[in-house]
Amino acid sequence: MIEVIGLHKEFEGRTVLNDINFTFETGKCNLVIGQSGSGKTVLLKCMVGLFQPDKGQVLYHGRDYHAMPEKDRKEVRKEIGMVFQGGALFDSQTVEENVMFPLTMFSKMSQEEKIERVNFCLKRVNLTNVNKLYPAEISGGMKKRVAIARAIALNPKYIFFDEPNSGLDPQTSIVIDDLIAEITHEYGITTVINTHDMNSVMQMGENIIFIYKGQQEWTGNSQSIVESENENLNNFVFASDLFKKMRQSLREKK
Amino acid sequence: MNILYHCGKYFIFLTKVFGKPERGRVYLRQTIIEIEKIGLGSMPIVAIMSVFMGAVITIQTASSLSGGWIPMSTVGYATRESILLEFSPTIIALILAGKVGSNIASEIGTMRVTEQIDALDIMGINSAGYLVFPKIIAAVLINPFVIIVSMFLGVFGGWLAAYTSGILIPSVYIDGIQQQFIPFHVTYSLIKTLFFAFAITSVSAYHGYYVNGGALEVGAGSTKAVVYSSIVILILNYVLTQLLLI
Numbered sequence: 252m253i254e255v256i257g258l259h260k261e262f263e264g265r266t267v268l269n270d271i272n273f274t275f276e277t278g279k280c281n282l283v284i285g286q287s288g289s290g291k292t293v294l295l296k297c298m299v300g301l302f303q304p305d306k307g308q309v310l311y312h313g314r315d316y317h318a319m320p321e322k323d324r325k326e327v328r329k330e331i332g333m334v335f336q337g338g339a340l341f342d343s344q345t346v347e348e349n350v351m352f353p354l355t356m357f358s359k360m361s362q363e364e365k366i367e368r369v370n371f372c373l374k375r376v377n378l379t380n381v382n383k384l385y386p387a388e389i390s391g392g393m394k395k396r397v398a399i400a401r402a403i404a405l406n407p408k409y410i411f412f413d414e415p416n417s418g419l420d421p422q423t424s425i426v427i428d429d430l431i432a433e434i435t436h437e438y439g440i441t442t443v444i445n446t447h448d449m450n451s452v453m454q455m456g457e458n459i460i461f462i463y464k465g466q467q468e469w470t471g472n473s474q475s476i477v478e479s480e481n482e483n484l485n486n487f488v489f490a491s492d493l494f495k496k497m498r499q500s501l502r503e504k505k
Numbered sequence: 506m507n508i509l510y511h512c513g514k515y516f517i518f519l520t521k522v523f524g525k526p527e528r529g530r531v532y533l534r535q536t537i538i539e540i541e542k543i544g545l546g547s548m549p550i551v552a553i554m555s556v557f558m559g560a561v562i563t564i565q566t567a568s569s570l571s572g573g574w575i576p577m578s579t580v581g582y583a584t585r586e587s588i589l590l591e592f593s594p595t596i597i598a599l600i601l602a603g604k605v606g607s608n609i610a611s612e613i614g615t616m617r618v619t620e621q622i623d624a625l626d627i628m629g630i631n632s633a634g635y636l637v638f639p640k641i642i643a644a645v646l647i648n649p650f651v652i653i654v655s656m657f658l659g660v661f662g663g664w665l666a667a668y669t670s671g672i673l674i675p676s677v678y679i680d681g682i683q684q685q686f687i688p689f690h691v692t693y694s695l696i697k698t699l700f701f702a703f704a705i706t707s708v709s710a711y712h713g714y715y716v717n718g719g720a721l722e723v724g725a726g727s728t729k730a731v732v733y734s735s736i737v738i739l740i741l742n743y744v745l746t747q748l749l750l751i
Binding site: 326355 | 527528531615616619620621623624626627628629630
């Protein structure tokens with residue numbers, strides 16, 4: 252469980268996040284949604300420690316991440332996996348070396364054990380026969396899956412996804428969404444997904460926070476989103492005719 | 506103020522670079538890889554430049570002295586001194602600032618804009634240490650050997666010019682390069698090389714590490730890396746020469 256309490260962040264006097272309070276629950280897909288520039292990525296970066304918030308706390312199972320000494324923070328970081336928008340795979344390393352990297356740095360496994368773990372992680376994300384390829388030699392969807400394999404290599408307690416579906420076709424997006432949901436439920440991970448993909452919201456939204464212009468505008472899940480009367484949320488989620496019709500039909504069914 | 510800001514930021518960066526490594530074995534492996542990239546990868550350009558510069562220095566000196574009262578063996582002496590004192594340590598360092606410096610800055614800069622450095626940080630790895638420390642150590646270890654090879658090839662280039670152009674009898678050139686040899690000049694050159702190697706790698710890495718933006722900024726960072734590491738080399742060259750030779 253990750254609790255965000257009163258989080259506030261400014262850049263050069265411009266408020267990007269203001270008084271965010273939210274609990275990201277264990278074993279659930281927690282979604283952060285909002286328009287581009289609403290502050291989603293800044294929230295994620297504050298949570299993982301890439302940005303220092305100006306005010307507020309981020310508690311990882313009760314441990315105040317930003318208040319703890321650097322040594323303890325490093326220990327918490329070992330429990331965190333992150334999948335970046337572009338994958339952020341190391342260009343100079345093969346797929347196998349990328350997935351093996353956190354194991355090499357932080358585990359005491361033998362080389363055979365590491366290879367076994369890498370193969371397990373790659374198989375878990377449905378990738379085979381790519382071990383010796385470089386990131387430049389695989390597709391965007393495969394890169395995302397390799398990044399997920401790298402993120403789960405050390406059995407993390409928390410995984411952050413920054414727009415996991417960006418740049419992917421709808422079919423591949425669904426595959427990635429399913430994979431994230433499966434991993435979250437299978438290993439009981441606290442998953443935080445930053446997205447503006449409405450399919451993902453409807454498919455995986457077990458616990459959602461909607462950020463509008465840096466403010467926490469709405470919280471709920473994929474069921475309650477349909478019934479919400481929040482104008483900003485509706486304008487964002489049901490912007491397309493397709494989603495408007497879908498909402499209409501869901502409301503009529505109820 | 507801007508210079509002071511960057512100086513301060515550079516020294517803070519160095520404290521991160523020399524922080525405790527997470528896994529020494531991994532750093533050692535990276536250092537060996539960097540020795541190959543930085544040292545052996547630079548050998549062809551260093552060899553070509555050294556041979557031709559040695560040859561040109563010999564021809565220029567010989568043409569200036571021909572017909573005069575100064576003995577022609579002075580050509581060998583002048584070529585040796587030029588190569589040992591200045592060409593091999595300093596001019597080769599400036600060439601390496603262009604080749605190695607831009608490579609380091611663009612490599613680290615690209616890692617920054619593609620969030621690979623953020624990925625390292627989130628894993629709990631000291632990204633500055635992991636990426637930069639092996640490069641600095643590799644350059645400091647291998648560059649003296651590169652410069653020694655450059656010295657030999659420069660002097661050999663001078664002999665080759667004497668032999669092929671006929672401007673000077675090769676045996677006279679050989680006599681010249683043995684005149685008034687001061688071994689400390691080699692030590693002085695190698696001391697300079699150590700400082701230059703540190704400056705090239707650390708200044709370039711600094712400019713790559715703090716790139717902010719996209720491809721355009723990576724290019725700008727790479728250019729700044731070459732310009733500032735060259736300036737630092739020239740300043741260090743003056744300071745070290747004054748300290749060691751006077």
